[in-house]
Amino acid sequence: MLRNIQHLYFLWFLITSSLSLYGCHGEYSVKSTTRNRYFSELTDANYVKSYNVMHNLFGSNNVYTRLKLPLNKTLCTMDINSIILGIYQRRRWALQWLDATAHPPPGIIGGAMHWVGSYDVCLQSLGYHSNNEVPKFRGIYCTMVFDMNNSIAIIPELHMSIGLCMPNTCTNEEVRNIVNTTAYYLLLRLNQNESFCHRYVSEIQKDAWYYISVSICSILTILVVIATSIDLFLYIKWYQMQQLNKYVMGSNHINERNSMESVNHVDQPTLPLLESDDIEYNDNGQEIPRKSDCKHFKTFSEYRKTVLDKYILIKVIGAYSLPANTKQLCTERKVDGTSNTTNDVSLKFIDGIRFISMIWIIGGHILLHGYKVTNNLLILASEFRRIWLLGMYFNGHLAPDIYFLLSGLLMCYVCMQRLSNIVGIKNRIKFWLMVCLHRFIRLTPAYLMTVIFLTGLLVHIYDGPFFPQDINTPIIASCRKNWYILYLNNLFNFKFSCLQWCWYIANDIQYTIFLAPIFVTLLMWKRIAGVVFAFSLILMSSLITYYIAYNNSFEIMDVSKEEIYVRPYTRCGTYMIGMLTGWLYYDYPRIEMRNISKHKILLGSIGYVITAFLIISPIFISYGVLSGLITEISVRAAASYLAFHRVIFTLGIAISIYQCAIGWSSK
Secondary structure (H helix, E strand, C coil), X not given: CHHHHHHHHHHHHHCHHHHCHHHHCHHHCCHHHHCCHHHHCCCCHHHHXXXXXXXXXXXXXXXXXXXXCCCCCCHHXXXXXXXXXXHHXXXXXXXXXXXXXXXXXXXXXXXXXXXCCCHHHHHCCEECCCCCCCCCEEEEEEEEEEECCCCECXXXXXXXXXXXXXXXXXXXXXXXXXXXXXXXXXXXXXXXCCCEECCCHHHCCCCHHHHHHHHHHHHHHHHHHHHHHHHHHHHHHHHHHXXXXXXXXXXXXXXXXXXXXXXXXXXCCCCCCCCCCCXXXXXXXXXXXXXXXXXXXXXXXXXXXXXXXXXXXXXXXXXXXHHHHHHHHHCCCCCCCCCCCCCCHHHCCHXXXXXXXXXXXXXXXXXXXXXXXXXXXXXXXXXXXXXXXXXXXXXXXXXXXXXXXXXHHHHHHHHHXXXXXXXXXXXHHHXXXXXXXXXXXXXXXXXXXXXXXXXXXXXXXXXXXXXXXXXXXXXXXHHHHHCXXXXXXXXXXXXXXXXXXXXXXXXXXXXXXXXXXXXXXXXXXXXXXXXXXXXXXXXXXXXXHHHHHHHCCCCHHHCCCHHHHCCHHHHHHHHHHHHHHHHHHHHCCCCCCCXXXXXXXXXXXXXXXXXXXXXXXXXXXXXXXXXXXXXXXXXXXXXXXXXHHHHHHHHHHHHHXXXXXXXXXXX
16 A cells, blocks of 8 residues: 555656646746645655655656657657747647646545546647747647556556647657656556557548448448338327227217117128228128238237238338337236246246346446546545445456356256257257257347447547547457457457457356256256266366465455456356256256145245355455455465355355245245
8 A cells, every 4th residue: 555655656746847837937946846745744765765756857847848758859759849848938839738738636645546637628739849830730638557566455456547648740659658768767667558549539540340330330220210110100000090990989889879769770780990991892792801800909019010920021120120129128028827938937036136136237347447437546445445235346246156047047947848848869959059059149149249339439439538549459459359259258368358248158158058958968868967967067166266266376356367257167166056956946846745834934944044144155254354354364265265155155046046936935
């Protein structure tokens, strides 16, 4: 922590003179910014040494003066010298450049690590080589990121970032080299990959990725508009039919009443509910009822389905309808109590588990990525340590294990139902091939669309100090290079893979292709063989995780290290617990025993006590490390936690799911 604050002071001194415009000229030099009581009261030897060095280097000069420019003259260095000269001459345009560059914010000791400056002022800044001439260059905003030597438990990586307004004649490499040379004298490490210069949106290169993404988005937009227009047309037609049917029903009722009052009563047939004004007659003059006329469409959905089923092309286009998809998204699934499918009412509670897990994931990611732009990071960290409930946030990495559990449960439950009606090895092989193909078709289009959108279009539609307009950033460059490695990014070169957050999809489809067929096939052959296979994988996964954690001396807070977080062989244990749960529910959907009503309450209560212990303990057992109450923990203890906490947590969720499925969660 002490060294972190020391680095903050280093950067404070780096641009200290920019606090005062009078400090740009030697005659009006104000050195109180580096000699105020706030820093003179510091008695630590490291601070005093840093203060003396930085005072000698930056005592009365502006930030541009202290940049270590290369000896060879380029347009970039010439324009920087023009800015320096303009500042000394107190030119208004030059002071605008100084004003756009980052200033030390308040709360440096509290962790103010983002010195943003003014992005918009920088882009509006113009530069001149002499008086009475047209502008020769303009400003580009550059974000320079520095790595910290230390980290704290709840924040694994600490970075500082400052915003510099540089001439647009400077390339990314030139700016990074200049700042890196300057930072070398300050004992700071510039992060070359994260440091970059923003570009104007209009200047970003429009390459093949851009045109492909624009074309696909345009096609999808056109399809949505056409499908929505078709739905609007069908709705108007259906509404007119409804009004016409009401009118016909009213006319029939009046005619029947009048005919009953008439002496010469003649029975007249009731007019049918009309779909349109066109009526067909046979040779005898009698109306020919059409199939569609014989049915009264009470809802628009019924009418829409009937019309779309007549034309395949319209049905395909209709799948892009915005109203229809919105309604389907917001409508609860219908439950068929007679069918033996995953829509069975006993598994309906899984939707609630999905919802809670997704809220957990979203909330955790908001906090995880939010701290990267907060400017009171050290205060935030110290406050977070005192709140034990924030163990839910720090252990949000357990939420994906719930989805692995549910995926394995449903895969085993559904496949065992289907395979029980399939005879023959060839038919079963065909079934598994169709399962894998169906999974691939469901995931790949949306996956590819996300890759194309991120790689080709996203940099063209946003700007700002925290959004790089650069197609060469690590994320975009990785996608352009490795976009085709869709479902293997968790195995090969993960740091430079495309869409790192899709590691879950990669694991899930790998389990679908390899683990699910083997496990279910063994179960269908002999139950004991499948159970032994599942327990062997669970144990193997935990032991591999233990070995990796112990060999690399991982601590408890290293739970998100890629070696143990994204690999399929360290995550397969939770998936196999899900498959075991699916098998149990398939074979034992009800548990029969004597005096079931009495034992049900007792066993249910015991089960939920065990479940609560298994779920809560992995989440809050690390509180001692987070709060600082436990300063030292052995490598073996940390490795044991990393190896078994996921399995313990998932086992608790599995027991809870099984109790709900067999009806032991209610009275």
